[in-house]
Amino acid sequence: MKCSLALLALLSASAASAQEPARGAPPDAPDPILEGLVQDALTHRPELAQSSTAVEAERERVPQAGAMPDPMFQVGIQNDGFKEIQIGKMETSYLSFMLTQPFFFPGKRGLRGEVARLGADQAEAAVARMRLSVEAEVRRAYLDLLLARDQLALLARTEALWLQSEKAARARYAVGEGAQSDLLRAQLERMRLRQQRLALEAQERTRVQELNRLRHRPLAEPIPTVRRIRDLADPALPPVAEALADAEARTPELAQAQLAQAQAEKRVALARREKLPDFTVSAGVMARGELDPMWQLSLGVTLPVWSGQKQNRAVAESAARARGSAHGEMAVRDLVRLRTEERLALLASARETVKLYRQELLVQSEAMATSTLGQYQTGRIPFASVLDGLNTWLATQGGFLDAVAQLQRLGIAQRELSLEAPGGAGGGMATGPVPGAGGGMGGQKAMGGGASVSQGAPAPAEESGGAATSGGM
Template identity: 55%
Template sequence: MFGQLALVLALCSPVVAFARTETRTPPTQAASVPALPTDPTLEQLLTEALANRPEMHQAEAPVRAARERVPQASALPDPVLQVGIQNDGFNGFMIGEMETSYFSIMVSQALPFPGKRELRTEVAQLGAKAASTQVARVRLSIEAEVRRGYLDLLLTRERLMLLERLQALWKQSADMARIRYETGEGAQSDLLRAQLELNRLRQRQLALRAEERVRVQTLNRLSGRPLETPLPTTTRVRDMGVPEPGDVEAAEKDALERSPELAQQRALVAQAGQQVALARRERLPDFTVSAGVMPRGGAFPPMWQANVGVTLPIFSGSKQDRVVAERGAQAEASARGVETLEQVLRLRVRERLIALEALRDTVAIYREGLLMQSAATAESTLTQYRVGRASFASVLEANTGIIRDEEDYLRTLADAQRLAIAQAEVSLEPVASLGGSAQSAGGMPGTGSTPSAPAGGAAPAGGSPGAPASSSSSSMSGM
């Protein structure tokens, strides 16, 4: 009996001790992005993922292609070489015999109106700049994807530890129920219930170990390693704490500066402005310069000629003017896109900071009262069961409640980390509902309840850019 009580207290003592020693001191300076925890294993995974992921190379190839278009835009049109012959009559070649018979060699070169080539070059450069933002998005998404995968692995392994603790608790409960049944003080149903729960725990343990293996293989795939490469971890979810929400204005400014989507849209706005200027310049005529020499043979001296031509934009009303209107509409659409993205980014930043503050307060409730109250309830129930004043079902419920509360506490910490990852990723995805985060007992061993969705940001686009919501919480029902 006392051994079981000691085990119950040991289950929650690390959290209780951490709750007593931690103080929530305000940061010395406002942080724009919550600090993300790291360790050597995670750093190595991030380095290898950025170096080995094919998505990075796939994103870099269009950028190289766009940069190759810049010198093309500034190049002159290819010159035209013409070789011909002019002959008098059809009875034979009269070159050298007739004054008007000769060979001709002509070269012509088209010359755009001054300023057109420069504008075309600027348009191509801005297009390459817009394309380069995709590399930044893929980089952010890969890093966020690896961090979320690593967080899922840590959470799965910590859930396994909780399951092992609960299994030890059930074994002691089964031994106690057997002793009371053999001495005639307890019912046979108590012993059968304990044995039933032990078998259920073994099933859930198998499911969790399979989940852990999948998590490891997923991380290895993300970093370009062999799938079965072991991933030792020393960090625990409970050691990560809750990131500081930071200052709203600083966070908004950081998001507006680092967002690849906003940088791309701004580059497209600048490109659209230059395209409008180029479309207006296209209404001006281009020139053609040509020169040639005509050898006549015999005693006749060679002839030469030089020409200057100019295009006549007489159809500008249906062509060049329409291009100007088209580019103007595109420029307006790009400008509206910038406004939309800025609004969405500010909203997402505030959503995450509000959610992070709520999770921080929720963690404080766990640390400052709920976990200790759960431990005290289990201790009191065990004492009452020993003297016959409580049922065995009450003991089982109290014992399970300790693990359930601790797992919900870990899930809340993980949700806070996902929000910080989404903030670092500059995700545009909305924050998931927090309604179930503090209430759900989903995935708790022995409860059979259904977990709520995690409070995360966006799902990655590594897919897609940016989304940090993890699948770990959705798998809690296997516990």
């Protein structure tokens, strides 16, 4: 009886600890540890520095594209006959110094500079995408670290509950009121928890290593956390029009597509301008020794006699590429709208799922577990029902952690403005297998590494007992 009362008290304390918010900063206050990790990654990530130098290189191309052609200086000699130098003796013998400067037709230099500038702007938009992705990677890795540590905390409460369950079963078995199978099952479940702890501890280490890699730090550098995943504020659900406007304004891929279209239009204008002739101005002085020097000034014009094969084809090529860029911009805009509305729909569903957990599932699972414990004390139900009740409560707690993590991943994806499909690589919403999230909690499948987690919240366990198919710890 004392063991049963202790088990009931421990369950109540665990439930209260699981549902009460953490003390300190409010949930919507910035997490200084997370913000520091993000800043470290944005400052020290080598890939980001590499992309920034690429922008610098592109910027250096702009003045090159709009520069004048290099002049040419020539030195020559003209001499009458082959027997001796006749400079100063013959009027047609001289030493010449010639300077030639090509000039583009007006407008060509400016268009070439614009084409190069728009290329540099596209490279800068690529850096903006990388910055968003780096920040999102850090936030997801930090979220996974919080999830692993919260799962370890839940595992510690689980171990205490199973220990008390084992004591209760042992006490009843000692006085002949319980079956030996009850004791053996309680012992088995507690042994399974050791396996799960190893998996979760390994997961915690890998999350720390990933965060350190993202910010270019030693992999083993410890990362403290003060937040619990259950205490994080739910991501806001903006109106569709507001979210679409924000996505179209901030999505780097759309900015790149718009810049590419503008660049293609400038290329068309430049190709048309290339059909116009360029000029060459030459000036020279001919030294004739003791005779008076001569001078020369000439103007040359290129003749686009092959424009049918060259310049006209270049115009047609640039126009075709411009049409393709326009279609590409429309395709990217459509994709931005699709991904935004997909995330909003999933975000709304995830918010309702977490709300359902908080308002009903957690309360109901605790009430069911408490009820089975009370009935077990009076001898009205077998010990197996107690175990099933505890399994349901623990599975619901784990499912709640996964549901909150899923909601936070959706919020991160919305902030990242990724064009990846929800749940895809970089989309930030796939949870993957959760080590230690399967066996050891009643009839759940023991995997040693965890059970796979589908999108959305895990289904609550059936009240009739058995296995709670939670996707989490």
